[in-house]
Amino acid sequence: MIHGFGFLSLSASLVFPWALTGLVQGKAITESLFKDVRQSSTDQKMQLPSRKLISQVSTATTYYVSATGNDRNSGRTTSSAFKTIQRAADLTKPGDTVRIMNGEYKNEPDRGSVLSIKRSGTAKAWIKFQAYPGHSPKIKHNTWNGISLGDGVSYIEIDGLEVIGNNASISRSYALSQQYNTSNPLTNGSCISIDGRQRTVHHINILNNKVHDCPGGGISVIAADYVKVDNNTVFNNCWYSLYGNSGISFFLNADYDNNRGYKHFITNNKTYNNRQYVRTLSSGRISDGGGIIVDTSKKGKNGGYKGRTLIANNISYNNGGGGVIAHESEHIDIVNNTVYGNGQSPELSEVQLAAGYSRDVKIYNNIIHGFSGQQVNKNTNNTNVIYDYNLYPKGAVSVVRGIHDVVGDPQFINPSTGDFRLKSTSAAINKGYYWKDLKTDHAGKSRPANKFTIGAYQ
Structure with a gap:
């Protein structure tokens, strides 16, 4: 139990030796921060290429990988993958x-x-x-990581894979043995x-992936900046590790710049x-x-993390721990999420959505x-943490209530x-x-400014 906050623990990474550093653990909301801009340089007037011009031109290559391919191939076409x-x-x-x-790719x-x-990248x-396009490749592993990114790598996007x-x-x-x-x-x-x-990892997009059945963490982010985890489905993880993982975790956030x-x-994750x-x-x-946690960003790699974190349009349900948690963290907006039926582990008196030992956290429209x-919910040792415009069902025990909170039946289509x-x-x-930075819902449907609905779906 940390500081008496019984439903939380520090991320397991605190106990890792370097040999295990890989272990722990949107649709375009502010697309300009992450937009991929390819540089194209052509000059139709030049008949003979100069040595100087060639050095300035970068030609992008597309490589292909197939489970029936050969690493001695060129990789430049589908038939030479x-x-x-x-x-x-x-x-x-x-x-x-x-x-x-298509195919299974194993370690x-x-x-x-x-x-x-x-x-x-750059x-x-x-x-x-x-x-x-149209394929569903699977990365299947029984080692430390399915996919690992570390040591300062930057400007990387992973899209549409199953791990x-x-x-x-x-x-x-x-596992107990x-x-x-x-x-x-x-x-x-x-x-x-x-x-x-x-070395701080930065500018990473993890998009549209299915991530499941890993005994440790699902998507783990440690000491990184400018990371987008959007529209992923993350389930059946954390079962057997001794390191205390979660489905999606951000730990020791580190500033790459002063933004x-x-x-x-x-x-938009589930x-x-x-x-x-x-x-x-x-x-x-x-x-x-738990489902989603931002952990110990007040004591990040470079001190307190200065950037903001947006946790929005997620659906987090039936997890053993909390649905969405901010612990010892700051500068976070938790907006328009749906959390349901979490705290499944009988050993935990776990809440659904909460901040603890945190500051500057806004919890709206959930x-x-x-x-x-x-x-x-809980509000343990927080500073400037605001709960408002959230919906609680009748009979819910909420320690914190905002003046615009709603008590009623959300009437889900079929939560089971x-x-x-x-x-x-x-x-x-x-x-x-009305949250001006959130234009769409979990399904990509527009959110009208004057008719904002509580929860992940408009």
Whole structure:
């Protein structure tokens, strides 16, 4: 229990040796901060290329990867595709794209990741790893990470991939037998790991991916800046690791520059069934397994994180820990999320959505729906944390109430199947606060300025 705040714990990364740094853990809301601008330089008047002109022109390459390919191929066409994604990654230069076709891509026995990204793009020429149009490639691993990004890598986009861990091949009894083994990747591996503790990682987009069944974290972001995690589905993670992971976690946020505006985006994601079945080694108890957490950004890698974080339009449900949590963090806006039925771990008296030991946090327009009699929010040792325009069901125990909060039935279409769209008679409709930076809802539907609805769906 940290500072008496029983429903939270510090991120597991505090106990990591360097050998394990890869372990822990939007649709365009402010697209200008992340927009990929390709530089094109042509001069029709030049008949003979000069040496100086050639040095200024960067020609982007598209590489192709197929499960039936060969790493001795050129990788430049679908018929000459590489077999491994790593082969393409090791060749990329700014502006390049790696298109990944159908198939399963697995880690080599001696590798810590299926895909380790070490080459950076630039502000005007991102490097993109994306599913080939119409394809659904799968990265399946039983090592420390499915995809890892670290050591200062920047301007990288990962789009449309499925990353699968090895939960299905692990029994709970085996995991419990390994609960003190800090060096076992079978029980501690994460799906996507972004780790800037050695050198700050920055400008990373994680978009439209399916991330699941990793015994450690789902999408883990440590000591990074300008990270967008948007429209991902993150589920069945955190089950067997001794490091106390969550579905989506941002830890020790680090400033790449002095911008005080939005730099981190956690938007339009669906995160569920992330839960701990093995105690966190550092605390000796079940402590995490939540949907989304921003953790310890008041004590980030470079001191307190100066940028803002937007957590918006997410659906977080049936997780073992909290649905959306800000812990020892600051400069966060938690807006228009739907949290439902979290706190599934019986060891936790977990809330649905809360801030603790934090400051400058705005919690607006959220549907905060827990179990009957459950305490659904908290306000522990906070400064300038505002709850308002949120909806609570009747019978909910809310420690904090804003003057515009609504008590009523959200009338979800079918929460038992994960359908949190609203019926036309929902108490949430048109009761929200106009949040000027949020133009669309979870499904991409426009949010009219004068008719803001509470929750992830307009």
